Amino acid sequence: MTDQLNKYLFADQLTRAQTVELSSAWQTGLNHQSYPDSVRDLLGELTAAAVLLAGNLKLDGSLILQAQGDGPIALMVVECSSDFTVRATVSLREGATMPTEGNLQNLLNTYDNGKFIVVLEPKSGSDLQPYQGIVPLEGDTLAEVLENYMKHSEQLDTKIFLAANGEKANGLLLQRLPGTGGHIEGTDAPEEPSWDRAQQLATTIKQDELLALPAAELIHRLFWQEDLMLLEPTPLAWHCPCTRERVSEMLAMLGREEIESILSEQEKIDVSCNFCGKPYQFDPVDCAQLFIAKSDQLNASDTLH
Structure with a gap:
């Protein structure tokens, strides 16, 4: 073996x-x-x-x-x-x-x-x-x-x-x-x-x-x-713990303005894991979803409080 x-x-x-x-x-x-x-x-x-x-x-x-x-x-x-x-x-x-x-x-x-x-x-x-x-x-x-x-x-x-x-x-x-x-x-x-x-x-x-x-x-x-x-x-x-969800969270941390600026220069955002090199691709729809999901989480948090 x-x-x-x-x-x-x-x-x-x-x-x-x-x-x-x-x-x-x-x-x-x-x-x-x-x-x-x-x-x-x-x-x-x-x-x-x-x-x-x-x-x-x-x-x-x-x-x-x-x-x-x-x-x-x-x-x-x-x-x-x-x-x-x-x-x-x-x-x-x-x-x-x-x-x-x-x-x-x-x-x-x-x-x-x-x-x-x-x-x-x-x-x-x-x-x-x-x-x-x-x-x-x-x-x-x-x-x-x-x-x-x-x-x-x-x-x-x-x-x-x-x-x-x-x-x-x-x-x-x-x-x-x-x-x-x-x-x-x-x-x-x-x-x-x-x-x-x-x-x-x-x-x-x-x-x-x-x-x-x-x-x-x-x-x-x-x-x-x-x-x-x-x-x-x-x-x-x-084993590399990278996932699309983790990459999504990282991109969301950049903020909507930064993401829109990147998309104004290129059709999509390509990200590769530093460790394993696995590629992740986010088109404008994917990027919009990042902030919809983030907004939903914030609204849910406000409702609980």
Whole structure:
């Protein structure tokens, strides 16, 4: 099954591994968007990373990853909720020249002012306070930026492998867990920690393999000699809460005069969701209905009072 998060625990309980596969969910997210390939792939990597990091959290709310840049990409944002629905978006800097071979540094950190931000946003009404961590965009890849963040902000040794294209957004995470190490049965000699072995084996993986191989096959190829415990898989889905009703409310807030001014210059109003790019169209009749509905609501409120 694709579109899921898989979790594994090594026998000595010193290492955990996670894989994420996003295919139909990722394609849903791209359905109404048109990004340059390098931008799309970078956003896919960040989306896979958000799922991997959210998989280790006990939070009723959302994990939000943001990369703010001074290059052609002004902002990338991915949100993964505690029910493992995701959404993602990119804001491109107007007038910026897109590099032929786009990468993290020349797309986001052209003048070394880029920032990487991790936000933990509890659900409304929670007693928990939001958390925000900010680090520089140091590293040649998003995986390196994330590894640096986990090492210095969370004190966790982590290895992350990410790959994305127009069809898939996949990733692998290895994380060292607190412990003292195991022993080889029948001897007093300490066993080589699984963390050391896992790191060495994982460095052999290539990006095309990460995209081409199903998660189970990837894990088997890398760790076939290991005794792994597979935990319950978590299904993933793309979800954007935009609706025509919400867009209507936003347009109504502009006011009748502003809407009529826009319609005097064009036959209809086209609005696209910032996150999923889904288009919404409002002709003059639709726009008139916005204010009829608003007037009816106000009259109903006055009647109640």
